[in-house]
Every structure is written in C-alpha cells, then in structure tokens.
Amino acid sequence: MARGAAQQTAHHTHNHKACIEDALTTARDLCAERGVQLTPLREKVLQIVWKSHKPVGAYDVLDELARSHKSARPPTVYRALDFLMAEGFIHKIESLNAYLGCVEAGAPHSGLFLICRKCGATEEIADPKLEAALDQASKRAGFQAERRVVEISGICAQCAA
Amino acid sequence: MARGAAQQTAHHTHNHKACIEDALTTARDLCAERGVQLTPLREKVLQIVWKSHKPVGAYDVLDELARSHKSARPPTVYRALDFLMAEGFIHKIESLNAYLGCVEAGAPHSGLFLICRKCGATEEIADPKLEAALDQASKRAGFQAERRVVEISGICAQCAA
DNA sequence: TGGCCAATGCTACACTATAACAAAGTTCCC
C-alpha cells in the first residue's frame, strides 16, 4: 500500500506541513490542559497519521515508525492509536480499518467522512443539522445513541473532474 | 462469542422462524427473477446469518456451516457472503466486522443500523429523509456518493428498560 | 464431445488486533 508524497490532500494542493504542525500544536496544548502525556512515541504516531489526508493502516504506521524506533511492535502502535483516539486527535475509519487525523481535535466526537475510492483522500465534514437528524432517528426508535459511524464512499470532486 | 437461542430479536419476542422463512423465500424469488443461483450452500449461509437479529462474524458462520458441510473453509464462507451482499440479502456491519440479514432485501442498498452494545441486537431502519440529507451533504462537498455506512451504537430500548 | 462458465474445494498466506507479563520511567508523598 504505497502512499506517495504527492496528491496528499483532500481537495487541492496546500501547505500540508502547516496542517501537520497545527495538529501537533493543538495536541500538545490539549494534552497539557488535560494533564495527559503526549510522549515522543505518541507524537510521532500522530505525525505519521497526519502525513496525508488519507486514512493509514496500523501496520503502515508501524513500518514508518520502525524507521526511527526499532523496538516498535504492533502493540506499540495500537496503544498509541488508542490514546490518540481517546483524546479525539484521530479517527478510525471502520470501513477501511485505517486511521485518519482529526481536523476538529478537542472534544472527542464522531465524524462524518467522505472517502474517495479512487485517490483515497478522505474529508471529515461537520454537519450539526445532519447529526441532529441522526440523533432524532435514534430517539424515534427508543435508542440511546453513544457512538456514530458515518462513512460515505464514492468519487471526490477532483477525481470526478 | 456464544449467541444463544433466546433474546434473538431487535424489539421483542416474535416468531423468528417466520422471519427466516420470509428471508429465504424472498431470496429464492429474487434469484429466480435475476437468473442467479441460490445454491444450497448459499442458502444455508443465508439461513445461518438469519439465525438471529444480531450481526454474526464470518468465522461463526463457518463454525455453524461446518456442522453440515465438512469441507467448509474460510473462502467458502466469504464467497457466499459476498454473493449475498451483492444481491442485497445481507449487510456487513463494518464497525463489528460482522454480517446481518437485510430486512428490505431486493434492491442493493446501504442501510442505517442501530446496534445495541449490551445485547447485540441490531435494527436496520429506513429513513428516506435522512438518506436524502446524507446525499445532500455529499453533494454540497462535490462528492459523488456510492456507498453509505451508517452505524449507530448504544443501548436499545429493551436494555435501557 | 469438447469447450466454456459458474461454483466449490483446498492450501497457503496476508492483514488486523489483542492478551499477558516484564521492565522502565514518572509522580508524589513522607
């Protein structure tokens, strides 16, 4: 699963380095606030997940991590991913068994994802109205919703053009 | 993963045998219409998936299938599951890596699922308004939606009571 | 009767994820 350096963005070329820096800074700040540790290992994993706007598999993270961290093993990666998810810094894309940096880090939340099956770029969109509609639908069925998984696959605007 | 005979329904006790029979009859009719083969193997797998209203893992299907079909292997099961999904008779629940009988077999479609994390019962609900809202949201992002995964986990009405 | 196609058999393997226990590092209190 080679994920090249080019074509990393969801919509157009942009300064992706700034994306990564934003994500890392936000994570550092939030961890400080919360009194939890963004250890070098965890930070490195977060950086790897943020290398592109495409969901990345745990074993791809492991391969990349192992270059700087020879002792890395599957549990190393999964523990870091679990931490990052618990803090709301990344999401798991269930339909791909892969992980994606969260653009709205802060409150842990369920996102809504648009996944391009051609280029792999995945966009997280926030749509309060839609979220409310989902909660409505649950409530109507007498169901206490706790977690939402909403993943839409198809062709992104760039690939369609 | 013991899935008992009791407590099989999403909402209340009901004649689950009728559920299964309905599903099998519908599948037989549709396959005849479409000129595809609902072989004994595929029918058996469909029946196993329909044993309850809880999503069932592929390897649980395999265990059950092997009782009557000694040569069954993972590919046996996955091929049958793929066929049944392609024909719209079952759904895959991505967040559980498990499969569930479709209550609205016929047109292949993406469902919306309410998954109880306590009893496992999973209800498929149809909500055209919500589906339209999801399509709207995609379109607004210039995205051509092809497949939807919508899975809501929480506590069902029965378990809450 | 031979060629084609769909379905199944079968072996092996790839990919995803966790259990369980050991070791090292951190915090905080006295």
Add this chain to the structure above:
DNA sequence: GGGAACTTTGTTATAGTGTAGCATTGGCCA
C-alpha cells in the same frame, strides 16, 4: 532520598479477519 503507586513502553505469542491462486466439479450448449 526512598519507596509505593501508577503510567508507559518492551516483548513474545497468539487470536481474529480476509484473500490469492490454482485445482476440481458439474452444467450447458455449440
């Protein structure tokens, strides 16, 4: 500063999910 409690990481092994690739069978029909 010593040490208990806790968090994080190391390490080995294994469980769980899914597919590749080729062989075999059986029906259809030209």
